[in-house]
Amino acid sequence: MRTPAEVIPSDWAHWSHSAPTVVKPLSNGLTNRSYQILADGTLLVLRRNSPASSQLDLNRMAEAQALRLADRAGLCAPVVYCDPQQRYLVTRFIQGTPIDANQSPDREKLAALVREIHRQPTIAVALEIEEKISRYRRAIAPHATFAGALASLHRKIEPHMAAAARLSDGMVLCHNDLQENNLIAGLDGRLYAIDWEYAASGDAYFDLAVITEEFDWDTSGRENFLANYLQRVPGERELQRLQHWQHIYRYLALLWYAVQNCHRDLTGAPDRSDSIHREAEALLRRLY
Template identity: 40%
Template sequence: MSNPVDLHLAHLQKHLSDYCSPWCKHSVSLVRPLLGGLTNRSYLLQSQGERYVLRINAKNHRQLDLDRRAEIEILQAVGEIGVATELVYADPAEGFLVTKFVDGDPWQRHMSGMTDTISQIAALLKTIHQLDGGGRVMDVRGKSAKYWQAINTDGIRAEKLRAIEQKVQAFILWAENENRSPCLCHNDLLAENIIVADDNRLVAIDWEYAAMGDPYFDLAVVVEGHELTPFFERQLLSDYLGCEPSAAEMRRLQYCRVEYAYLELLWYAVQSSSSPILMPDQLFEERLINLDQRLNSHDSLDANTSME
């Protein structure tokens, strides 16, 4: 049986000019695939001494509630600031975009347990949150509803997620009520979406989930996705706020962590119909149990409690 990666490469080699002729007048060569993406396929290209990244979008982007045109608008707005890769060309109808390649190294997971690098992430988020994000809004309840529309509701994962749905919605509603100052958020700042550039600045890639939203949700993605310890979770929030966080601010972060953990499980449930290997059943079960324990924990404050 043919390797899917080899088939994709063969197809790309055959049709490379179709992807490149709209934005480059010179010959373009395919250097290699870029690994790490869970859904999209990305490739390193080279032309006239310049390097570029071609990203071919996942076919199920509508099921994942992705707005490619909004992503392009955001990249155009933030690319020149230095916190994102510079957009070269995009064709949402054909399902691909091209950005300039950033010289640097991928973020390594062990770096999330270092004081100075946590401060760098906090600074990156503060910069992003001050930028103009356009009109797209991150609606957690709306996104979860769209995920549910794409999930195989007869599957065991859907059954287990449905059992905690009502409890999660109370947390989501509480977090929505506390987000009084929406700002541009990346919403997916995982380790694989951070590049440490050669000049030591952090560059965020893959802005497909970016939208106006809750800055605490962005912080929650980092805490959950980077698996920060309680010590570094507090440091992240402290560095972001510029002061020691209050109990109310820590509580808000905890509730946004619940939001993210739930959306992540829904995302994997959507993907499981085509790529169950992305999160094996055992890991899915462990994450679900952990989320349910947090929902029921006496340490979690009543979702009806209001912050003053």
């Protein structure tokens, strides 16, 4: 457990008139440490960025740009301060709870949030999926027990990347990590997206793939969500496009965990070698 002096940045005067106090640690993600704090009588969230940000290919400048756009549109926790040295981020605390994948979230409301994100202006940083995958692969130790399975999986994913590129209709602003812990149902009745550290301009269907995979919807659920997003019945081309991106996302997520695993000295993550290998084999079977 860190002491309050270790949690609160020494340059807090940039964003608070009085010395902030730590209320409690928040459930920590796999890359960062977050705390609920009190500053000038207001509840805030302080996120201390991961020392493995470089290995995980995180672009904090892109995050700041996306946050400014999302903040203006009321789509995220209001931004208080983005540290220019990229050590931490301070936002308002949203009164609410993360949505629960097991309780059938409101697909219409979720689709509306994603549509609104995609309506925002694009930013200069783009998610070039082949480059992202290449950077992740370079950050994975070649002697890792799961390296062979991931290499086999890469060969199976390449045709899906090519097909997704052919079906693309341009770039939009994407959050790129819309899983349940990053979606907050506010007490005001609104839905908010938090943790924009993977945000970039990219293919809209990547965001849709993240949601449909993370919520583990069946075919009917996926088609219903896509219809809500498109505001019409999806065609075969759109269903195929979503499926390609689902496979790509699942592979990218495995690579992300593999990078985490190979840099446990920085992230403090537990050893997931066996589960990464099992999931890679399962995805290989799914693609045959």
